[in-house]
Amino acid sequence: MSVFTYHLVKTDYFSALRILFSSPKSRNIPGLIHAEIMTVMTLGSPIFSPSRMLIRQIAVFAQWEDESNIENFLAKDSLGKILSEGWHTRLTFMRKWGKFNKFEIPDETTESENPDSPVVAVTIARMKFLEIPRFIHWGRPVEKLVRDHPATTLSLASIKFPNTVSTFSIWKNQKEMTDMVHGHSKVPKPKRHADAMKERDRKDFHFEFTTLRFKPISEFGEWNGQRNIIPYLKNS
Template identity: 85%
Template sequence: MSVFTYHLVKTNYFYALKIHLFPPKPKNIQGLIHAEIMTAMTLGSPIFSPSRMLIRQIALFAQWENESDIDNFLLKDNCGKILSKGWHTRLTIMRKWGKFNKFEIPEEATEFENPDSPVVAVTIARMKFLEIPRFIHWGRPVEKLVRDHPSTTLSLASIKFPNIVSTFSIWKTQKEMTDMVHGHSKVPKPKRHMNAMKERDRKDFHFEFTTLRFKPLSEFGEWNGRRNIIPNLKIN
């Protein structure tokens, strides 16, 4: 089974631009199935604010044939060497909704052995340009819900111009994440996510969209001075 990774690194403007201009490509990197390089954003921040677009912070979401290919990329590839200075987690797919081109995600779902296990959620979408204002209107309340939720240990958004947007969140347990999705969390305005999904079903914001749920396998490195970001997990 393939392995997914989510990488975060803070670098200088030169290397950030270089990674965007020369992103990792499967034809050049052994074992890479697909990767999306994006610029990190702060969930829920005002659209026109310095914290919205964090130019020096790079997010990479990738799918690999196996873990040895990930190790080789981080050790020998120029882009991988930059990413190795940050933080990343390795993930196995449990469930998906929707589809996003070029990722090879199996249709069948795998159940978590324990609903109290930590879970990682990734969404990635290709936006319809004319729907972006409507998406922002419905999406920012959901961003704030996830950002401020007591059960997330890390959450952020990212963007790849012109129209790819993504979110990444780590949850202490699968149950707490699904409670949020269904509007059952004990937080103010708990139905924000559910309401946004109803609006998307009424009129889609995206050309393509997928929500992915992962079991985290391991984490490596440090992000914003933090380690051990995923609860009850092997640390490297």
């Protein structure tokens, strides 16, 4: 079974731009199925603000044949060595909605043995350019909902020009996450996500879009001075 990783690292402007414009090719990295490299954004921040797009912060979402390939990449590849200075989590697939090309997403689903165990959610989409203003209108309230939700331990967005957008969030347990999705959370304006999904169903924002749910199996490193970001996992 393949393993997914999500990496976060802060670097200098030159290195960040070089990474963004030289995305790794799976044929050149043993065991890599596909990777998306993006610039980190702050969820819910104003569109025109310095905090919206954090140029020096890089997010990488990748799929691998197995963990030995991840270890080899982090130890020997030039990009891998940079990413090894940041934080990452390793993930096993549980469930998907939608479709996104290049990743090899299984059709079968698995359920967590423990409903109180943490889950990770990743969304990734290719935007329709003319729908971006409408997407921002409906999407920013959802960003704020996820950002401020008491059941998330880390949440952020990311972007790759011209039209790839993504979100990443760690949830204390699956029920809290699904309650948020369906508008049942005990927070102000809980239906923001459900309302946005209805609008997407009415008229899609994307060429392709998927929401993925994962079981985290390990985490490594530090992000913004924090370790042990995922509940019940040991930090390495």
